[in-house]
Amino acid sequence: MSRISDLLNADFETLxxxxxxxxxxxxxxxxxxxxxxxxxxxxxNAFVTVAEDSDALGxxxxxDVRLDAGERNAVLGLPVAVKDLILTKxxxxxxASRMLEKFTAPYDATVxxxxxxxxxxxxxxxxxxxxxxxxxxxxxxFGPCRNPWDLDxxxxxxxxxSAAAVAARVSPFSLGTDTGGSIRQPAGFCGIxxxxxxxxxxxxxGVVAFxxxxxxxxxxxxxxxxCAALLESIAGPCAxxxxxxxxxxxxxxxxxxxxxxxxxxxxxxxGVPKEYFGEGLEPDVRAAIGNSLAALESSGAxxxxxxxxxxxxxxxxxxxxxxxxxxxxxxxxxGIHFGHRSEKFSEGTLEELxxxxxxxxxxxxxxxxxxxxxxxxSSGYYDAYYRKASQVRALIRRDFERAFERCDVIAGPTSxxxxxxxxxxxxxxxxxxxxxxYTLSLNLAGLPGLSLNAGFDAKGxxxxxxxxxxxxxxxxxxxxxxxxxxxxxxTLRLSPVAAAFAAGVQP
Amino acid sequence: xxxxxxxxxxxxxxxxxxxxxxxxxxxxxxxxxxxxxVGPVSAGLPGSLPVLNEEAVELAVRAGLALNCRIAxxxxxxxxxxxxxxxxxxxxxxxxxxPLCLGGHLDIPLAEGGTKRVGITRxxxxxxxxxxxxxxxxxxxxxxxxxxxxxxxxxxxxLRGPFEASAYLRKxxxxxxxxxxxxxxxxxxxxxxxxxxxxxxxxxxxxxxxxELKNLNSFRFVEKAIxxxxxxxxxxxxxxxKVAQETRGWDAAAGKTFSMRSKEEAHDYRYFPDPDLPPLxxxxxYVERVKGExxxxxxxxxxxxxxxxxLSAYDAESLTATKSLSEYFxxxxxxxxxxxxxxxxxxxELLRELKDVEGDVTKSPLRPAALAALVxxxxxxxxxxxxxxxxxxxxxxxxxxxAEIVExxxxxxxxxxxxxxxxxxxxxxxxxxxxxxxxxGKEKLYGFFVGETMxxxxxxxxxxxxxxxxxxxxxxxx
Numbered sequence: 001m002s003r004i005s006d007l008l009n010a011d012f013e014t015l016x017x018x019x020x021x022x023x024x025x026x027x028x029x030x031x032x033x034x035x036x037x038x039x040x041x042x043x044x045n046a047f048v049t050v051a052e053d054s055d056a057l058g059x060x061x062x063x064d065v066r067l068d069a070g071e072r073n074a075v076l077g078l079p080v081a082v083k084d085l086i087l088t089k090x091x092x093x094x095x096a097s098r099m100l101e102k103f104t105a106p107y108d109a110t111v112x113x114x115x116x117x118x119x120x121x122x123x124x125x126x127x128x129x130x131x132x133x134x135x136x137x138x139x140x141x142f143g144p145c146r147n148p149w150d151l152d153x154x155x156x157x158x159x160x161x162s163a164a165a166v167a168a169r170v171s172p173f174s175l176g177t178d179t180g181g182s183i184r185q186p187a188g189f190c191g192i193x194x195x196x197x198x199x200x201x202x203x204x205x206g207v208v209a210f211x212x213x214x215x216x217x218x219x220x221x222x223x224x225x226x227c228a229a230l231l232e233s234i235a236g237p238c239a240x241x242x243x244x245x246x247x248x249x250x251x252x253x254x255x256x257x258x259x260x261x262x263x264x265x266x267x268x269x270x271g272v273p274k275e276y277f278g279e280g281l282e283p284d285v286r287a288a289i290g291n292s293l294a295a296l297e298s299s300g301a302x303x304x305x306x307x308x309x310x311x312x313x314x315x316x317x318x319x320x321x322x323x324x325x326x327x328x329x330x331x332x333x334x335g336i337h338f339g340h341r342s343e344k345f346s347e348g349t350l351e352e353l354x355x356x357x358x359x360x361x362x363x364x365x366x367x368x369x370x371x372x373x374x375x376x377x378s379s380g381y382y383d384a385y386y387r388k389a390s391q392v393r394a395l396i397r398r399d400f401e402r403a404f405e406r407c408d409v410i411a412g413p414t415s416x417x418x419x420x421x422x423x424x425x426x427x428x429x430x431x432x433x434x435x436x437x438y439t440l441s442l443n444l445a446g447l448p449g450l451s452l453n454a455g456f457d458a459k460g461x462x463x464x465x466x467x468x469x470x471x472x473x474x475x476x477x478x479x480x481x482x483x484x485x486x487x488x489x490x491t492l493r494l495s496p497v498a499a500a501f502a503a504g505v506q507p
Numbered sequence: 508x509x510x511x512x513x514x515x516x517x518x519x520x521x522x523x524x525x526x527x528x529x530x531x532x533x534x535x536x537x538x539x540x541x542x543x544x545v546g547p548v549s550a551g552l553p554g555s556l557p558v559l560n561e562e563a564v565e566l567a568v569r570a571g572l573a574l575n576c577r578i579a580x581x582x583x584x585x586x587x588x589x590x591x592x593x594x595x596x597x598x599x600x601x602x603x604x605x606p607l608c609l610g611g612h613l614d615i616p617l618a619e620g621g622t623k624r625v626g627i628t629r630x631x632x633x634x635x636x637x638x639x640x641x642x643x644x645x646x647x648x649x650x651x652x653x654x655x656x657x658x659x660x661x662x663x664x665x666l667r668g669p670f671e672a673s674a675y676l677r678k679x680x681x682x683x684x685x686x687x688x689x690x691x692x693x694x695x696x697x698x699x700x701x702x703x704x705x706x707x708x709x710x711x712x713x714x715x716x717x718x719e720l721k722n723l724n725s726f727r728f729v730e731k732a733i734x735x736x737x738x739x740x741x742x743x744x745x746x747x748x749k750v751a752q753e754t755r756g757w758d759a760a761a762g763k764t765f766s767m768r769s770k771e772e773a774h775d776y777r778y779f780p781d782p783d784l785p786p787l788x789x790x791x792x793y794v795e796r797v798k799g800e801x802x803x804x805x806x807x808x809x810x811x812x813x814x815x816x817x818l819s820a821y822d823a824e825s826l827t828a829t830k831s832l833s834e835y836f837x838x839x840x841x842x843x844x845x846x847x848x849x850x851x852x853x854x855x856e857l858l859r860e861l862k863d864v865e866g867d868v869t870k871s872p873l874r875p876a877a878l879a880a881l882v883x884x885x886x887x888x889x890x891x892x893x894x895x896x897x898x899x900x901x902x903x904x905x906x907x908x909x910a911e912i913v914e915x916x917x918x919x920x921x922x923x924x925x926x927x928x929x930x931x932x933x934x935x936x937x938x939x940x941x942x943x944x945x946x947x948g949k950e951k952l953y954g955f956f957v958g959e960t961m962x963x964x965x966x967x968x969x970x971x972x973x974x975x976x977x978x979x980x981x982x983x984x985x
Contacts, residue, residue, distance in 0.1 A: 087554045100553065107547055109554055206554040213782035242558045242784050325782055328586050331597020332551045336648075354590055377588070377777035386779055 002504075004032045009169045009494055009502050012226035019077050022067065026077030026121060030060035033079035033123045036170040036501060044497065045145045046155075046164040047124040048084045049092050056123050063119040074229035074253050076119035081165040081174035084125035085132055085158075086217065087206040088112045091122075095208045096140035097130045099333045099340045099361035109206020110241065111175060111217050111234040118233045123171050127161030130363045131330065132182055132210045134158050135435045138426050139365040146422070147190060148497035149461055153419040156186030156435075162220050163190040169498035173230050174220045179210050180318055181414075181439025183218045184451035188414035188464020191453040191495060193481060194220040195227045198471050199446035200245035202231075203238030209329040211322035212243070214443040222492055224452060224481035228256035231474065245472075252475055259479020260486050264300035268480070271306035271407030276438050280416045284457035289413050292454045292465045295484060296411070306403045306410065310396045314441040315433060317396065320376050320389035321444070327373030333361060368429065397445040404470045409480055413438055414451040414464030442468055450477040452484065453491040510709040511744070513737045514717075515672050515702060516628075516664035517729075519679060520657045521689040522635070522697040523566040529634040529656035530557030530600060530784075537695050541649040549654035551595030556783050559584075563656035564607075564787065566688045567632045568797045570658050571608030573686040573804055574627050574679075578794045582607040584632075584784040588777045593637035593648045601659075602631035603778040607787065613662075613682070615674040625675050626663030633657050658688065664703065664714070669733040673726050676700060677828070678805075680726075684830045685804050699724050704733060705750070706740045715740070716750040720764055723757055726865070732757045736764050808833055816846035825854050828866075835868045835875050842879030849882050856899050873903050881909040891970055893961075894918050922969040924976065930963040931956075931976045945981060956981070 004024055007015050018024050034057075037050045056079075063077035087093045087105035089112070094100045108116065115122065127145040129137050137145040137160025145160040147153040148168040155164040159176030163186035166174050176183040178196035187194025195218045202217045209215060219230030235249035272293065277286065297303050333339040335357025342356035362370070376385040403410060415435055425432040442449040447468055454465035465484075469476045485491060494502060528535055531548035547555040571578050585603035611627035637653035639646050660679065666672045680698055683689040691698050700723045705715035720736060723729045740750050752770040757763075780786075803811075805827045812823035812833075827833045832853070839849040857871060857878070864870045881898060884890045890898060890913055898912050905912075913919060921927065934956055935942055945952040960973050 093553070095553070103553070105554075106552065204554075205556050208553045209556075209783075211782075240558060241556050243556075243782075324779060327777075328588055328598050328779070331588060331590065332553070332595060334590060334597065336592045337550065337595045338553075350592070351590075374777065377779050379775045379777070382777075382779070 002032075004028050005501055005504070008032055008036070008172065009498055011223050011492060012172065012221060012229060015078070015172055016074065016229070019067065020072055026060040026063040026067065027057055029077065030056050030079055030121045030123060033121075033171050036168070037124050037165070040168055040170060040497060043146065043151060044148060044164050044168060045143050046127055046161040046168065046170060047081070048094055048096060048127050048140075048142050048161070050124040051091070051122060056121055059116070059119075059121045063121060066119055071119075073118050073233070075115065075173070075233045078120055078173060079123045079171040080115060080120045080230070081124050081126045081162055081171045082112065082115075082122055083128055083159050083162045083174070083176050085128055085177055085208045085210075086112060086175060087208070088122055088125070091125060093125065093208070094142070095131045096128045096142055097362065097366070098141045099358075100208075100338075101141065101340065103338055105206075107206060110203035110238045112206065114234050115175075120173070120233065124165075126159070126165055126174055126176075129158035129160065130366050131208065131326070132158040132177055132179055132215075133326070133365050133369055135181070135185060135432050136420070136422075136425065137161065137186075138422065139363055141363060144422055147419045148495035149191060150419065150459075153421055153461070154189065156189035156415075156419060158182040159186050159194070159220065163187055163192060163194065166190070166192045166220050166222060167495045167498065169222070169494065169501060172221060173226060175217055175230070175234070176220050177207060177210075177215055177217050178443065179214045179322060180443050181436040183220060184414050184439050184449055184464065184466055185436060187220055187451040188453075188466070189419040189462065191456075191462030191491075191493070192220060192222050193224050193227050193450065193452045193485075194218060195231060195450045195474060195477065196442065196448060197231060197235065197474055198245075198448040199443075200243055201235050201249065201448070201472070201474065203234075203241040203244045205238055205240035209325075211325040212329060213325060214318075214322055216443075223485050224450070224478045225253065225256055225260070227450070228252040228475075228478045228482075231478075247472065250475060252478060255475040256478040256482050259475065260482035262483060265296060265480070265483065266300035268296075268301040268409065269304050269407040270296050270301045271304050271403055271410040273306050273308045273311070273403070273410060273412055275308050275311040276412035280434065280437075281413060282417045282457070285413050285415075285417065285463050288455040288457070288463040289411070289465055292484065293411060295487060296480075299483070299487065304407050306406055308399045308403060308441065310392065310399045311441055313392050314396060314444060315437055317389045317392045318440040318444060319372065319433065320385050321393065323369045323373030324376045324386050325373065327370045327377065330362075330366065330370055334358065335361065365429070393444050396441055400441075400445045400447060400468075408469065409476060410468040412466055414466040415439070418457045418459070418461035418463055438466060447471060448474045448477060450474075450481055452481045455491065511706045511737070511741050512709045513668055513704060513706050513733070514664045514714055515666035515668070515704045515733065517662045517666065517672060517675060518701040518703070519660045519676070520635075520699045520701075521570070521660060521683050521691075523563045523632075523656040523658055524687060524690055525560055525562040525566060525656055527560055527562070528654035529560050529563050529632070530654055531555075533654070535655050536651070539651055541647075541651060544651040545653070549595075549650055551597070557600060557781070559784060559787065560656060563632065565797055566656070567607055567630065567658045568789070568794060569686050569801060570660070570683060570688045571611065571630050572794070572798050572801060573682050573688070574608075574611040574613055574630065574660070576608035576611030576627060576630060578608055578789065579605065580789050581605065582631075582787045584781045584787065585778045586781045587633075589774050591636070591639075592646065593639045593650070593653065595637070595650065595653060599634060599636060600781055600784070601633035601778075605786075606631035613675065613678055615671060615678050617674070618670050623665075623671065625665045625671075628661045628663050630658050630660045633659055668737075669730040672702065672733055673730045676726055676729060681805055681829050685802060685808075687802050693724050696724055700729055702729060702733060702736075704736050704740075706737060706744065715744075716752050718750065718752065718764075719754045721754055721756055721767065728757055728759060731762060732764055735762065739764065816840070816850070818846065818850055822850050822854060826850060829868070832866065832868045835871075838875035839879040839882065842876045844879035844882035845886050848885060849879065852878060852882060852899070856896070860903055872906060877902060877908060884909055884913065888920060888922065888969065889913065890918055890920050891966070893970075894920065894966055918967060920969050921964055921967045922972055924972060927960070927964070927968050927972050927976050928980075930960050930968065931973070931980055933963060934959040935980060942981070953977070953981075
């Protein structure tokens with residue numbers, strides 16, 4: 001058991017401190033991270049691509065030079081896994097699709113260039129559901145990613161690889177994207193912390209678009225402080241994204257630390273929506289969330305019952321909006337300019353070429369959503385589906401506005417269940433869609449939300465607690481989460497895979 | 508046979524003169540090497556996002572103001588979905604149910620005199636596609652033009668024939684060029700026209716079934732295609748048939764329209780608001796500022812030409828028909844030519860020479876300074892108007908200056924009385940009978956004496972002096 005291995009398993013502050021005090025080097029960390037990535041990839045399959053040594057160690061070496069020169073910032077020299085939906089120049093960026101199997105990103109996404117600017121070390125491209133469409137990572141063309149808490153179970157999705165990489169402590173950080181829960185649900189299933197920022201907080205430039213009005217990039221880390229550090233690097237205005245907000249990002253790390261170190265949570269009002277505790281919620285999940293609420297209350301927060309009456313419409317509205325947008329966003333993958341080109345095609349019409357390229361290049365879930373979205377936008381159906389969905393979306397947003405008049409944070413389960421078995425829901429799209437029932441509304445409203453571990457069920461699987469706040473108040477979420485994590489470090493327990501690393505055993 | 512009335516509405520795509528593309532900072536440039544003016548956004552690369560070009564917005568607003576439209580404080584960009592290799596994203600960013608400009612109008616001159624007001628339904632912004640070039644077994648795509656900003660200007664179905672349609676187009680073209688919105692270059696496809704056309708028995712209110720004629724890029728093609736299409740539709744109806752709603756193309760070589768796709772084959776574009784672009788909201792005072800910076804438009808220029816140059820309304824109208832012609836005229840005046848004389852030379856001699864290029868004065872080999880020099884020679888009496896026509900022809904063909912030609916050919920006007928008196932004497936002596944008749948009252952013969960005198964001077968005699976001497980020597984008629 002080495003010092004480096006210990007530190008990679010440690011919380012953010014410990015790791016950051018060791019690096020800043022030059023007790024360890026960024027190169028040593030990157031080496032260990034790459035070693036773990038390669039050692040686990042056959043079993044976990046968290047990465048579509050693990051970075052080349054020359055590439056990652058070169059970045060780490062540059063970070064060491066900056067650290068030695070006295071430069072300090074929250075992510076400098078720390079390994080990060082980047083969801084393979086985010087373009088990183090010179091790396092293959094696949095969106096976990098056969099369609100982009102051979103696509104090398106010719107430019108950096110804004111979030112990638114900011115990480116590079118700040119000296120984070122990209123150690124690999126994390127696995128995901130194809131084009132981020134899925135809740136279990138099973139739709140990946142490169143095979144499913146597995147949950148480090150139980151290799152027979154899914155890590156959640158779509159940012160399954162990002163969550164698993166952190167839960168296995170392959171890298172301390174990862175970037176995910178969240179369109180309907182794709183950061184929070186896998187964070188919950190894998191027992192880590194993941195934040196979906198306010199829509200517009202983080203640039204979408206260079207992120208393969210799934211549903212443009214819902215997609216956000218966000219940080220994933222073992223703890224809330226790490227999420228704050230990563231968010232601070234990637235957040236803020238971007239001239240390449242017309243939907244990114246012009247407001248400057250606050251000092252998330254500093255604000256989160258300050259919140260964490262409060263004596264009490266007096267004055268903080270926690271709203272509990274009764275709609276999030278209905279049918280389908282597993283008893284263990286209900287119990288763990290109850291415990292978290294009790295912990296918040298005993299720390300001085302007040303608990304208020306609230307209503308989000310439109311919640312029941314969130315699922316249908318979400319699947320109309322996201323599929324409609326996806327049907328247009330994925331039109332560019334036609335095999336002409338880029339994307340999979342069928343080798344079977346020799347002669348025929350342009351339409352036949354498109355059909356072959358797309359028929360071979362896309363998986364079933366992607367096709368299902370393109371078909372749904374195309375239908376929802378079709379002449380004669382637009383008003384009944386897309387327009388109606390947009391109207392209800394405004395009502396869902398209003399639900400939250402009203403709720404936040406009475407509370408500062410809304411708390412509830414991230415998902416109705418803990419991680420399910422591989423294959424358990426893959427033939428039943430609707431039951432798969434229902435695993436995101438608590439997370440979708442937030443994206444429709446553009447609000448920020450966070451999932452942190454609230455304990456474990458009888459099977460020892462992590463349970464996610466979801467916190468939501470007003471627009472632009474990520475610091476409140478990160479702070480509340482950090483406060484809880486400081487009070488109860490057991491929620492930061494290592495997964496079996498990470499624990500095996502700590503024990504020096506090859507997992 | 509019944510009398511039929513054609514009902515025509517036009518959709519014009521005008522390329523906005525912005526330095527960069529509609530949604531990314533890549534230069535718009537005609538004639539660059541294929542696929543060299545392409546960035547992540549215009550190539551539709553995964554992850555790329557559009558950011559609206561503010562210069563293009565300003566140009567589109569200017570177009571709206573020049574065409575008397577109401578500028579919407581809030582407009583929305585939508586995606587128009589269809590698959591084609593020169594459309595890399597698989598959708599075109601356009602505006603659909605909430606366009607930038609609404610409800611304008613344009614007054615066009617009518618053949619029978621007077622003007623007609625043609626309604627403008629809307630103007631919206633959109634991006635151009637790339638260009639496909641088809642070969643026998645393959646198609647090549649050039650994306651340099653992809654993402655170039657366009658204003659689509661949609662007229663009401665107010666036009667009633669090829670003449671009105673072409674008058675509308677010419678006027679619209681002139682206004683957009685005046686307003687510096689579009690360079691109007693037809694060959695480069697920077698001003699293209701789609702025609703919606705139907706026929707109905709004269710007096711009937713309801714519209715007939717319309718056809719859309721696609722992508723006509725010359726005024727003459729528009730006229731011809733409309734003429735052909737009117738005849739085609741009438742023939743169908745007269746034969747008891749029904750016009751099919753369809754999209755048709757124009758085969759310039761055959762002089763015919765042809766079916767491209769039927770209504771059933773028409774695309775369902777599945778428009779929806781582009782989630783990558785927030786609604787375009789113009790801040791208070793924006794439209795006023797654009798209005799204040801508007802370049803001089805044809806109507807204002809025409810008024811100014813009458814007031815400051817003393818031109819007739821007719822000449823002023825003719826000289827302001829295109830921006831380039833009006834600028835040519837003003838350049839001549841700046842070079843010292845008398846305004847009225849310059850106007851006459853431009854409107855008669857110069858435009859006659861430029862007939863083959865539709866009066867495009869930018870194609871004239873004779874630059875304004877050269878024409879002004881000729882006008883000045885007339886003004887100071889160095890050459891006569893008649894000689895000047897010869898000089899003009901030679902200048903136009905050889906590119907030599909007026910002074911050179913006059914000098915080389917010895918064309919300087921003779922304004923000495925002595926030689927003129929001698930020629931007049933010669934003429935009177937040579938034609939005694941005619942002199943007799945003239946003096947007996949046959950006044951018409953006066954021109955004959957002038958002609959004979961000028962002939963003897965080889966056209967160089969000052970016509971005023973010839974008159975003076977002739978009148979004196981002939982005496983008054985009986």
